[in-house]
Amino acid sequence: MIEQGQSLPQATLSELTSEGMVNHQVNELFANKKVVLFAVPGAFTPTCSESHLPGFVTLADKIKAKGVDIIACVSVNDAFVMKAWGESQNASELKMLADGDASFTKALGLDMDTQTFGGIRSQRYAMVIENGVVTTLNVEAPKQFELSKAETILALL
Structure with missing residues (x-):
């Protein structure tokens, strides 16, 4: 498992934008930026839709006020589902x-x-990434939701 102080691996993540499909190289997307990246087991699933994503939506301005350039949600879903969920x-x-x-x-x-x-x-x-390096990593135990909450991450910034 990745650890604090390590660089993110080479990878491609997809995003469906108003201009069409964009395939982001993770290292390029997060280069020279402070990023909060959180992951959910699935779009449209109960805890993810009722608490996890809404927390980051509600606190986005406060998180960005702490110098965060990008708040990103990632899930093992396709870009069409992620766009619809967003x-x-x-x-x-x-x-x-x-x-x-x-x-x-x-x-x-x-x-x-x-x-x-x-x-x-x-x-x-949820993790905080600075110029491609993980500076904070909070992984939840199965069926738990505390360490990766938007409120928890905001308090750590």
């Missing part, structure tokens, strides 16, 4: 990034097999 949650201030094949999630060592629920998904976590 729109349904009024997440226009966030980047809704898709890790369709779970390659980024696996490279971080933060994947989990949910078996019949959805297969390979991401563990729930």
